[in-house]
Amino acid sequence: MNRDRLRRLGFALLAPVSAFAFAVLISSLALWASGNDPFTAWREMLAYANDTRRMISIVNRAIPLYISALAVGFAFKMNLFNIGVEGQYQLAALMAAAVGASVDLPGPIHVLLILVVAMGVGAGWAGIAGVLKAYRGVHEVIATIMLNAIVTTGLLAYLLGNYLRDRSETQILKTHDLPASGRMPSLNRPLAAIGIDVPQGANLQGFLVIAILLGVAFYVVVSRTRFGYDLRASGVNPWAALASGVHPKGMIVKTMLISGALAGLVGMSQLLGFFGRYHQDFPTGLGFAGIAVALLGRNHPAGMAVSALLFGFLSTSAQILDLRDIPKEIIDILQATVLLSVVVSYELVRRLVAASEVKAAAAATAGAATQPAAAALSEEGDR
């Protein structure tokens, strides 16, 4: 049994590791082709990360990626592709920042209100795609692409420019600053308590706690509840799920709402722990990066955590490259290659595993198995 588990873990790791190795290879080739030494680049990056301040930066960068991956991964669990996280989190961040700055409440409640607004806005925006899919048959990918574009090409600028703008500031377009009660404290003190010296100016964002809790909640809901079972069943085989009594339309809407609510939280670590306001240079691209993180982490909360940290490492350590005159944009190429190769390698490994499982099951039932295996039967096509 134990050996079996180890083997399964080995299989599970094989795909992401080989995909990542392949991506490193491709990016090395790109570096080499443009006259840079790839080995130096990777070595410098590793060396750069070996430092408390930068490790904190890695974690801070990983937090929004992780939440974005949770949002994408939750929808993936029922085969819905929410590529609208990008628009959902940006709209949610803007609205949450604006609402948060306009009220005055005691500390935790203030933060809670901001989070609730963010989740509500994210859920609402994603919910449009859910309703369109469930009741009008509009593919969620197309709907969320369009909803993304509405947010990023005009809606943000319109809302910020006309209604939510801090007019005392003429130079830049931003919302009013959040009062202190609406900010989230850093985790520096707990870190110090366990004996880690936090360098001056570095702040481990308090939102990390929420991210971890969300990861746990993700696991519990998906793997341990009846709702999660229905969700996964719908993802694996919607027809069988339907016959087992899952209401498909309701399920689509609920899933998109939850995914959108998670998406709404993507920008919160930076809003509450760093910027304290929404402005025109608020980070973008986290929604798309979340897709890569979710796929690399196989939609598993632990796997996604590892891959979020990996991506956090890449974007933090990439900064050293610029100082060494190596274009740090190589990281974008690396990430895109990971995204492509991970899907391929998962498929290859899946076939490998399936073949070995069929063999194992056949061995266990040897002698009695005169019956065609499932896969071959469907190929027979006599139906």
Next chain:
Amino acid sequence: MTTVSGTGTPAVHAARPKRKLPRAMILVGLGVILLSIVRVVADADDLTSAGSFSAAIRLGVPILLAGLGGLFAERCGVVNIGLEGMLILGTWFGAWGAVEFGAWEGVLLGIFGGALGGLIHAVATVTFGVDHIVSGVAINILGAGMARYLSVVSWVGKGTGGGATQSPKVTVDIAKVDVPFLAGGSIFGWDTPDVLGRIASWRWVVISDVAGLLRGLTGNLSLLSFVALLLVPASVLFLWHTPLGLRLRSAGENPYAAESLGVNVYRMKYLGVITSGALAGLGGAFLVLEGAGIYREGQTGGRGFIGLAALIFGNWRPTGVAMGAGLFGFADALRLRNESAVHALLLFVAVAAALAALWLLFDRRYRYGAVIGAIAVGFGIWYVTSDTVPRQFLSFTPHITTLLVLAFATQRLRPPAADGLPYRKGGGT
């Protein structure tokens, strides 16, 4: 979901492809007449000026090319949301080529850059069976990353005015033509009269508006635009009137049927997806050469997605894509040129929706009639009670239009039947 598919669909909507073109023309005609009336009522001359239409073409061509790119990919069964990334690759390679060699070389290299993106998409989706959406997202990330990376490698510290986010200024020596007699072009040094321009300037109802539209199409037209516009009929001819086009479409409709008749579906998909990238790349080069005269990061501004919108709006047909691109380009042109004309557009929408609602009610489709009627009333009230329209609204007009089309006209849309589905050789039942 468990039901058998219906046999023998009622032949009510048995419209043949042949009748489509006239219908498209009727729609365009109706649109122009309506615009003309609105122009007079709202006193917004720029709504139908030659300048507006000319700008609409300039802004619409990249959308058109992205849309045609999407058309080629989806007609062979591969969803391409990587158009944006391919467009970006087109802008970068187009600028690089123009800087290094010259404008037309830039065009070719832009096409090459886009085709490269298409090739990656094809390898991932066709050969390795990667989900089309995942691959598209990856290509969008890759396109942006590669453009930035290559910019740094090629232009940073070279003292040419280029840098990590922009290219050196490119010199554009692509000819612009005015058609003789119609738009005042010259023949052998003799300046012909600008007939359409003259008529357009009279501001007669409908006649002048049509003249304005035609003047926009024939005057100050870059050869590159001309090539792009020619691609619309060329696509129709290729896809519907050549054996290769038929095979390509069959791969998107029923690849297993095509396979069973000896069509090499993989090859068709590669052809379609690489062509798709090439077209998007051309669109990117156009943005650089006819638009800004320079490569700038973020220059594509989501036009790949608008192209996708035009594709859906145009019901996966070249003429439809052209209409969609024209419409979205027109909206964009008004946004940039004249805000009061944008306001007049509200009236246009209100009247158009009211007419559509009347037609629907006459056709006894009361529910949709009521919905559209409500939209008409809404826009009417908006028009009367406001003086301007926030310009941001026009930026996302294409996207909202597409969502509405998808939500309320799905039954009339006909995407290729096997669009986005995985295909494995020999994988049919």
Next chain:
Amino acid sequence: MEPPAVELRGIAKRFPGVIANDDVDLVVRTGEVHAIVGENGAGKSTLMKILYGMQAPDEGTILVDGAEVSFRSPKDAIAAGIGMVHQHFMLADNLTVLENVVLGLEPKRGLALDRASARARIVELGERYGMVIDPDTLVEHLGVGERQRVEILKVLYRGARILILDEPTAVLVPQEVEELFASLAELKSQGVTVIFISHKLDEVLQIADSITVIRAGRTVGTTEPAATTARELAEMMVGSELPKPDTQGSTVTETVELELDGVTLEETGRTVIDGVSMRVRRGEVVGIAGVEGNGQTELVDIILGLQAPTSGRVLLGGEDITQASTRWRRNQGVGYIPADRQRHGLLLPSPLWENAMLGHQDVVPFSRGPWVNRRGARVRTAQIAEDFDVRTPGVDVPAHALSGGNQQKLIVGREMAAEPKLLVAGHPTRGIDVGAQAAVWTQLREARSKGLAVLLVSADLEELIGLSDTLLVMYRGRIVAELDPQTVTPQELGSYMTGAAA
């Protein structure tokens, strides 16, 4: 003597863990209609895919007109004059008839597709073989029979002299079958060889010149219609005597468990189910016979609540459940064994215990409140595996690792273990081996004797006769006959099913 049009010698084809074809021999004379009959899963389709170049045989030789050939793709087969009409039509709905026909072998004029000559050729072919069809119609506007004609035209257009028809009548209404047979006669008279795959013996006897029977991947023998009977053919196909009706005493009670009252379903202007009224009592198995596509699937959907009827009522234990959700019905004790187990009954990549709770996820021991009870589910799954002889190395292996028979036993086990009041079973023994089939039948009979009401929907007449207390025949959405399985003959049943006796 003229060499045979097609000769297969010692063809074998293995898939991982399965032998689809094992030593098949076949001789088809030129200009005859040669039927190949066999049960579902006997290996007919695999054999034809080999002959058409879609799959390569592991062993054996293929001779066409006496010359040995080796096909790497259908292209090679087409070049050798072989054409195939698939059971599931290989047509693109959004292309015209012309486009579908010429695809892959387009006439050209310069670079362009020469539509005029293609049109002329199609019209000419259609007239010659009595299959007239407008070349410029979109295929989506055609009915089933017309689509089949397009398929045949496709093959003839390629100059095929040997035509393979895979279960051509499965989707046709009787009148269309007659038209098809007329066309086949026309083809034969012009020297075309037809290979006709079927398991409908009456049709085979009507149209074929020779009949080859295949069982479990082997040829059993070749005969002629004049020299045999349907019963003999059936015995050759099945390999033993037909199962006898259940002669044990009736367990039928007077309590009605399921009642349908005037259920009608209209879809896009078509009446799919037309005023069906019926009752299933406790301890009774009601069998529904009918050619596939006569409304059985929709009837099952309505009983399960997957689709709402246009009018009429569904009652469970006397209570009107017409508006109730599927989940509610399942929790009230409606068990379901789907006809297509992989599509509607299993989560293939998921572990067995998750499969065992599918459809019972609200019920003890699978869940507690909102939580999944993993331990309870595993214990129950192990129990099901033991009681219903599901051969598996454990309850954590994914369902796709099991053989078809074991998958089916798992489904039957999970539904039976939940002790339902009503069981809706579609083809419960389709594609499983004889041993597993006997086990499933025994379990159904036992449950019936304990008062279970069963609605059995099957295309397998033997199964229907073997299990049912009452037999209903569905034809074009209506119940056209109620028969006693003790006295009914397959021929009688068949005539109702094809509408001949209606």
